[in-house]
Amino acid sequence: MTGSILLARMEADRADSHTLARYLATGGYRALRRVVGEMTPEQVTAEVKAANLRGRGGAGFPCGVKWAFLAPATPHYLVVNADESEPGTFKDRQLLERDPHQLVEGAAIAAYALGVRRAFVYVRGEYARPARRLQRAIDEAYAAGFLGKGIGGSGFDLDLTVHLGAGAYICGEETALLNSLEGRRGEPRIRPPFPAVAGLYGKPTIVNNVETISNLPWIINHGGAAYDAIGPQGSRGTRLLSLSGHVRRPGNYEVVMGLSWRELIFGEHLGGGIRQGRALKAWIPGGASAPWLVPQHLDEPVTIDDATRLGTMLGSGAVVVMDETTDVVAAALAIVRFFSHESCGQCTPCREGTTWMQRILERILRGSGRPADLDLLLDISDNISPGLRWPPAQTTICPLGPSATAPIVSIMRHFRAEVEARLPREGSGG
Amino acid sequence: MSPWPPDLQARARALVARYPEPRSAVGPLLYLAMRHEGGLTAEGIRRVAELTGTTPAQVQSVASFYTMYKEAPGRYVISVCTSLSCYLLGGEEVLAAVEEETGVADGATDGARLFTVEHVECLGACGGAPALQVNYETVEGATPEQARRLCRWLRETRPAVVRSDAMQQEFGGQRAFDWGPEEAAGAVAPVPAFEPYGTAGEGVGA
Numbered sequence: 160m161t162g163s164i165l166l167a168r169m170e171a172d173r174a175d176s177h178t179l180a181r182y183l184a185t186g187g188y189r190a191l192r193r194v195v196g197e198m199t200p201e202q203v204t205a206e207v208k209a210a211n212l213r214g215r216g217g218a219g220f221p222c223g224v225k226w227a228f229l230a231p232a233t234p235h236y237l238v239v240n241a242d243e244s245e246p247g248t249f250k251d252r253q254l255l256e257r258d259p260h261q262l263v264e265g266a267a268i269a270a271y272a273l274g275v276r277r278a279f280v281y282v283r284g285e286y287a288r289p290a291r292r293l294q295r296a297i298d299e300a301y302a303a304g305f306l307g308k309g310i311g312g313s314g315f316d317l318d319l320t321v322h323l324g325a326g327a328y329i330c331g332e333e334t335a336l337l338n339s340l341e342g343r344r345g346e347p348r349i350r351p352p353f354p355a356v357a358g359l360y361g362k363p364t365i366v367n368n369v370e371t372i373s374n375l376p377w378i379i380n381h382g383g384a385a386y387d388a389i390g391p392q393g394s395r396g397t398r399l400l401s402l403s404g405h406v407r408r409p410g411n412y413e414v415v416m417g418l419s420w421r422e423l424i425f426g427e428h429l430g431g432g433i434r435q436g437r438a439l440k441a442w443i444p445g446g447a448s449a450p451w452l453v454p455q456h457l458d459e460p461v462t463i464d465d466a467t468r469l470g471t472m473l474g475s476g477a478v479v480v481m482d483e484t485t486d487v488v489a490a491a492l493a494i495v496r497f498f499s500h501e502s503c504g505q506c507t508p509c510r511e512g513t514t515w516m517q518r519i520l521e522r523i524l525r526g527s528g529r530p531a532d533l534d535l536l537l538d539i540s541d542n543i544s545p546g547l548r549w550p551p552a553q554t555t556i557c558p559l560g561p562s563a564t565a566p567i568v569s570i571m572r573h574f575r576a577e578v579e580a581r582l583p584r585e586g587s588g589g
Numbered sequence: 590m591s592p593w594p595p596d597l598q599a600r601a602r603a604l605v606a607r608y609p610e611p612r613s614a615v616g617p618l619l620y621l622a623m624r625h626e627g628g629l630t631a632e633g634i635r636r637v638a639e640l641t642g643t644t645p646a647q648v649q650s651v652a653s654f655y656t657m658y659k660e661a662p663g664r665y666v667i668s669v670c671t672s673l674s675c676y677l678l679g680g681e682e683v684l685a686a687v688e689e690e691t692g693v694a695d696g697a698t699d700g701a702r703l704f705t706v707e708h709v710e711c712l713g714a715c716g717g718a719p720a721l722q723v724n725y726e727t728v729e730g731a732t733p734e735q736a737r738r739l740c741r742w743l744r745e746t747r748p749a750v751v752r753s754d755a756m757q758q759e760f761g762g763q764r765a766f767d768w769g770p771e772e773a774a775g776a777v778a779p780v781p782a783f784e785p786y787g788t789a790g791e792g793v794g795a
Contacts, residue, residue, distance in 0.1 A: 326656035
C-alpha cells in the first residue's frame with residue numbers, strides 16, 4: 160500500500176535527488192514547461208480541482224477550492240508554508256532536503272495558475288540545512304530559466320524567495336505566518352477576512368503546505384483524473400505519514416490512504432511493530448493537536464473522513480506511537496507544555512488555560528495532585544473549547560488553544576483510572 | 590557597538606530589496622545584526638529599525654516574540670528537543686547529560702559565553718528521536734553519552750563551523766530519514782548562525 164509520487168526520486172537515487180541535473184534527468188520541469196507553454200491558468204486550476212487534492216498542512220481543505228477563493232485585487236501572492244513544527248511531523252523537511260526542485264516546480268505551477276509574480280517559502284528558522292538545500296535549488300532554477308523572467312520562453316515571470324522564521328510554532332498558522340513574513344510578531348489574525356481575500360500586505364494570498372505543492376508536478380504530468388483514481392474518496396492521492404515514537408521502523412512513509420492502522424504500525428515494511436516486543440498502548444494519529452487512538456481502533460481505515468468519525472484527525476500526518484510502558488500523564492504533559500510554550504498570548508483562554516493545565520499535570524506527576532484536579536482539567540479545557548466536541552469549537556482566535564485540550568480529553572477518555580490512581584484518595588488531605 | 594562595515598550594510602540593503610515592503614526584512618536583519626554584534630543589542634535593533642522604516646520599539650517587540658533572537662548567546666547554542674517523540678525516547682535524559690557536561694542549566698549561558706543550553710519544542714526530527722541541535726544544525730538519535738562527547742568535542746576543539754553531517758557521523762544514531770549525500774556547508778560560530786542562511790563553506794545568495 161505504499162505509493163510513489165513524492166518520494167520516488169529520492170528512493171531511486173540516493174546520491175543526488177536534490178540536484179537540478181537529477182531532477183531534469185527524471186522528467187523534472189516538464190510539467191512547468193507544459194503549463195506555461197500550452198495551458199491557461201484556468202486549465203491548471205481545473206486539473207487541481209479534478210485531482211481532489213486536499214491540503215497536507217493539517218486542515219485538509221481542498222486545494223482547488225481554496226484557489227478559487229482568491230479575490231481579483233492585485234497583486235496576488237503565493238506563500239508555501241514550510242514552518243513544519245507540529246510535534247511528530249518531519250515530512251516537509253525530507254521533501255525540502257531531498258527533492259527541493261519538486262517543490263520549486265510545484266510553486267511555479269501554482270503561481271502560474273493563481274496569477275502570482277512574487278512567491279515566498281516560509282521555512283522555520285531551525286531548518287538551516289533544509290533552507291540551504293532549497294536556496295541552492297532556487298538558485299539553480301533561476302540559472303536554468305525556471306524562475307525569473309520569461310519562464311520556459313513564455314511571458315510568465317516569477318520570483319521565489321526563501322524567508323526564514325525564528326522559532327515560533329504558531330507561525331505555521333497561516334495568518335500568523337503572514338504577520339511574521341510582514342516583519343511582525345507571529346500572532347494569528349481574526350478571520351474573516353481570509354488570506355485569499357486579504358493576506359500578505361493585505362493582498363489576496365494563497366498559503367499552501369510543502370507537501371500539497373510538491374504534488375502539483377505529478378498532477379500536471381499525469382492529469383487530475385489519474386490522481387483522483389488513487390486512494391479512497393475524500394483522501395485521494397498518496398500521503399506522507401511521519402511515524403515516530405516506540406515503533407521499530409520510524410520514518411516517513413508515502414502511503415495510499417485506506418490501509419488500516421494495524422498495517423501502518425505493525426506492517427513489515429511500515430512501522431514494523433512495537434520496539435522490544437512490547438504492547439501498543441495508544442497512538443496519536445495526526446500530530447500533537449489530534450486526540451489519541453487506542454488498540455480497539457487498530458482495524459479502522461486510515462482516511463481523513465474515518466479519523467473525523469473517530470473524533471480525531473490525520474492533521475499533519477504525524478503518527479506518534481506509545482507502548483505499554485508509557486506514562487500517559489507525562490506524555491500528556493509533554494504535549495500541554497508544548498502548547499503552553501507556543502501560545503502567542505493574545506487570547507486569555509489559551510494563554511492562561513495552557514499554563515494552568517501544565518501546572519496541574521506537573522503536580523499530579525509529582526504526587527501532589529488534588530482530588531478535584533481531573534474535573535478542573537476538563538473544566539479548563541471546556542473553557543478553551545466549549546463542549547469538547549469534534550471538530551473542536553473555540554473561544555480563541557486560532558486553533559492552538561483547542562489543540563492543547565486533545566491530550567487532556569484523550570487521557571480522560573481512555574486512561575481515566577490510570578490518571579485517578581495518581582491522585583491521593585478523597586479525605587487523605589492531598 | 591561597532592559601526593556596520595560597508596559590506597554588511599550592502600548585505601542589509603540587499604535583504605531589504607528582497608521584499609515588496611521593507612518591514613518584511615526585520616527578521617532576516619535581526620539575524621544579521623546578531624551575527625555582527627554577537628547577540629541582539631540596542632544598537633543592532635536601532636539599525637534594523639532604521640533600515641526597515643520602523644521604530645526600535647517595534648523591532649524589539651518582534652525580536653522578543655521569537656526564540657531564536659538572543660541577547661547574549663554562547664558560541665554554541667545547544668538545543669535539546671523534549672517534545673513528545675523525543676520525550677518518549679529519552680530527550681530529557683539527553684538534556685540532563687548536556688546540562689551536566691557543560692555545567693550550564695537549561696535556559697542559561699555560561700560566564701565565558703561558550704555554551705547556551707536550552708530545551709526546545711519539536712525540531713522536526715521525530716523519526717530520529719531524541720534530537721538536538723548545535724547552532725541549529727541537527728543531530729539525531731544521540732544517546733546521553735554521545736551528547737556528552739559532543740559537548741566535550743565542542744569545548745576542546747572549538748570548531749569555527751559546525752556541520753550537521755559531521756556531527757551526525759560522530760555523535761548521532763537513528764536518523765529520521767536517509768539524509769542523502771553529505772554537505773560541506775554548516776553553521777558558522779558564534780551564533781547567530783545565519784548569514785543569512787547559516788552558511789559557511791559556500792555562498793548562498795542573499
